[in-house]
Amino acid sequence: MGVMRPEKFERTLVRLLSKNRSALTEPAAATGVIERLDQNFRLRRTSSAALRLLGLTEINLQGQLASDIGLPRAVISRWLSQCRRSEVHGCPVRFEMLHPFAQEERWLTVTICPIGARRFRYYLEESTARHCAEMKLRSEVExxxxxxxxxxxxxxxxxxxxxxxxxxxxxxxxxxxxxxxxxxxxxxxxxxxxxxxxxxxxxxxxxxxxxxxxGDEGGTxxxxxxxxxxxxxxxxxxxxxxxxxxxxxxxxxxxxxxxxxxxxxxxxxxxxxxxxxxxxxxxVRDPLTGLHNRRYFDEALGSLAECAQKSGEPLAVLILDVDHFKRCNDTYGHDAGDAVLRQVGRCLQRATRSGDIVCRFGGEEFVLLLPGTDLPTAVQRADQIRSQIERLELEYGGWPIAPVTVSVGVAALEQPQTLAQSVLLAADRALYEAKHQGRNRVIAAINPATTLSATRDSAV
CATH class of the missing domain: 3.30.450.40 (GAF domain)
Incomplete structure (x- = not known):
């Protein structure tokens, strides 16, 4: 064995150390080193496992640009962005990507680590099975x-x-x-x-x-x-x-x-x-005339009287009684009498305003509640109603019936302290007076409270 000169020995030692260091830092894994450029990156070192994983075993990648080996621009841009991210945070980054050269769908997991100025070590790993499992799991979770x-x-x-x-x-x-x-x-x-x-x-x-x-506000x-x-x-x-x-x-x-x-x-x-x-x-309806009945009237009188007392507005009560109605029944029959009551009821409905209440009080008696109507106005309206009923052309079964007249008693609640029942009794008393004076007329009760007292005294 010859003696090696010192200069040659030093060069050989450096070469062997460099080779051994490369072997230690590049294991059998799919790895390599890249250099980041502004719009591209250069492949500085690529392991054989990485070449096999990429399907580029027949190509020498040493020193080539990523775009030269056919990597799509989108893949290059993603690698560059991950390299910058790794530089900023000073730690490895990991991401998944589709295999750039495979015909079927295959997935790779890429890990990038900074190792120097603009230099990075990358590791490739086949992750198709894991990716499919994750996608299946995500689908099931969804x-x-x-x-x-x-x-x-x-x-x-x-x-x-x-x-x-x-x-x-x-x-x-x-x-x-x-x-x-x-x-x-x-x-x-x-x-x-x-x-x-x-x-x-x-x-x-x-x-x-x-x-x-x-609704669609925009209408589109x-x-x-x-x-x-x-x-x-x-x-x-x-x-x-x-x-x-x-x-x-x-x-x-x-x-x-x-x-x-x-x-x-x-x-x-x-x-x-x-x-x-x-x-x-x-x-609450009278089946014969279709008007409200006594039950409805009692409820309406209480509520309207309460409203009138609170607001100070007057409330008038009219009680009408068909004169000599028994004579009509005896002469023409009860069916004809019912027809007369129905026609009188329709006349009362036509003569009232919205808000007025018309009820059949019982038998041949009718009662009207006129909210917001004082006594003089109520008397005037009562006389108009009396006149309209007197002019009715009554008939039953095609045969005429003699005209009928009504007697009307009128009272009004015009003072807050007056009771509703007092007004009703006053109107009833006035009706009795109209009958007593000869029928077919309107009589007004001047003071409901006085009328109530007189009625009670006479009852005693």
Missing amino acids: QLRLQVNQLSERARELTALSELCQMLQVCSNGGSAFRAAVSATLPVMFEGVTGVLLLSGDPHSAPEPVLSWG TRYTKRITLPLLVLGEPKGMLSLQEQQPGSLYAAKQRLAAIVADHLALALANLQLREALRLQS
């Missing part, structure tokens, strides 16, 4: 989230439906309480859907909207699906519930089934309200 949201939505809809049923049960009519019930619940049950609820008062009138929600939405559900009450249409999509798919099958259930509940509630209103009218 499906679970959608199911939870759907269950929450169903729970919210059922709660609103239960509230709607409870509120509809306590509605006494189709007015403000009914509107409040549907306004508080329908927009909650059909969130994300444009809707309108229309109701009609009778079969011959067009339905009118009582509630609408979710094109609805892809629309459903209209009729509200049938005892076979008659009472309205409709119309729903439209705001976004495609928002009116899905479950939502349509809910709409059908809501329409049935609304129709049932309207039927109950209609029946309840019919029963209420039967309890």
Whole structure:
């Protein structure tokens, strides 16, 4: 073995140390070193494992630019941004990317570590299986989230439906309480859907909207699906519930089934309200004349008298009695007498204003409540009514009936301390006086309180 000169030995030692250091820092993993440029990066070192993973075993990458080996511009930009991020934070960064050269879908995990000025070591790892597993897990989590949201939505809809049923049960009519019930619940049950609820008062009138929600303010939405559900009450249409999509798919099958259930509940509630209103009218209406009855009058007198006492406005009471009505029954029969009462009732309705109340008090007696009317005005109106009834052309079964007249007693509540019952008794006393003076006339009670006292004294 020859002796090596010192200069040659030193160069050989440096070469061996450099080779061993490279072997230590570049293991069998898919790794390499790159140099970051402004718009590109240069491959300084690439392990054979990295070449095999990239499918570039036949190409010498030493010193080549990333764009020269066919890397897409988007991939280069992403590598550069991750390199800058690694420089800023001074730590490795990891990201996933699609394999740039594979024909099928393959995923790589890239880890970049800064090792010097603009120099970085990268590590490549095949992560297709892990990526697919993560995507599957994310899909399952998303499906679970959608199911939870759907269950929450169903729970919210059922709660609103239960509230709607409870509120509809306590509605006494189709007015403000009914509107409040549907306004508080329908927009909650059909969130994300444009809707309108229309109701009609009778079969011959067009339905009118009582509630609408979710409208397109800009007027640019094109609805892809629309459903209209009729509200049938005892076979008659009472309205409709119309729903439209705001976004495609928002009116899905479950939502349509809910709409059908809501329409049935609304129709049932309207039927109950209609029946309840019919029963209420039967309890406060006189079946012969269609006027309010004595029960309604007693309630109305108390409430109107209380309002008059608070506001200081007068309240007039008129009591009318058909003169010699027994003679009419004896002459023409009770059916003809009923016809006379009906025609007198219609005449009274025509002679009253909006806000006035006409009642059949019993037998051939009628009573009128005139809010805001003082005694002189009430007397004048009473005489006009008396005159109109006297001029009625009565008939029954095509045969004429002799004209009838009425006697009228008038009283007015014009002082806050006067009791409502005092006014009624005063009008009744005035009616008795009209009968006593010859009938077919109007008599006014001057002082209801005095009349009440006189009545009590005479009773004693």
